[in-house]
Amino acid sequence: MFRMTPNIMRNLAVRKSTRRYPAEVREPFAHVRGELINDIERCIFCGTCEVKCPSQCIQVDKKACLWTYDPFACVYCGVCSDTCPAKSLYQKTQYRSPIGERLIITLQGQPRKKDKVKDPAREAGAPRDPGEEKADPGSTAPT
Numbered sequence: 001m002f003r004m005t006p007n008i009m010r011n012l013a014v015r016k017s018t019r020r021y022p023a024e025v026r027e028p029f030a031h032v033r034g035e036l037i038n039d040i041e042r043c044i045f046c047g048t049c050e051v052k053c054p055s056q057c058i059q060v061d062k063k064a065c066l067w068t069y070d071p072f073a074c075v076y077c078g079v080c081s082d083t084c085p086a087k088s089l090y091q092k093t094q095y096r097s098p099i100g101e102r103l104i105i106t107l108q109g110q111p112r113k114k115d116k117v118k119d120p121a122r123e124a125g126a127p128r129d130p131g132e133e134k135a136d137p138g139s140t141a142p143t
């Protein structure tokens with residue numbers, strides 16, 4: 001006991017090297033891969049994140065425009081945000097706050113508008129302009 005006393009006194013005097021997390025949160029380092037966020041307005045539901053995720057914690061329903069994510073299965077590797085073609089996925093430098101219940105995040109998006117407005121006359125098979133039929137080398141003139 002007498003041999004330990006100097007150590008005990010020293011430990012009482014110096015600043016603690018641990019924190020009372022989550023009451024006391026450390027300032028994050030630069031480039032920390034923290035909470036994963038999907039800006040669902042930008043998501044194109046391509047499914048790349050689902051395919052690339054090593055822990056299979058993302059599901060993408062392309063038809064229903066649903067993006068589902070299990071943060072408890074996520075290992076925060078950053079592969080999904082690195083490969084997202086729409087740049088809708090990103091990671092904060094803060095970690096998700098601890099909670100006591102299982103959480104599944106489901107985000108509902110909107111179907112993408114078509115880039116080109118379809119021409120109803122073109123859809124019906126009409127030529128684009130009056131001279132188009134003559135310009136087609138594969139067409140044969142009626143006899």
Ligand code: SF4
Pocket residue numbers: 038042043044045046047048049050060083084085086087088089
């Ligand atoms: S990779 Fe990006 S754009 Fe594609 S489904 Fe995932 S979040 Fe959406």
Ligand code: SF4
Pocket residue numbers: 036052053054055056057058073074075076077078079080081
């Ligand atoms: S950070 Fe890694 S483990 Fe988490 S969802 Fe993205 S690809 Fe999957």
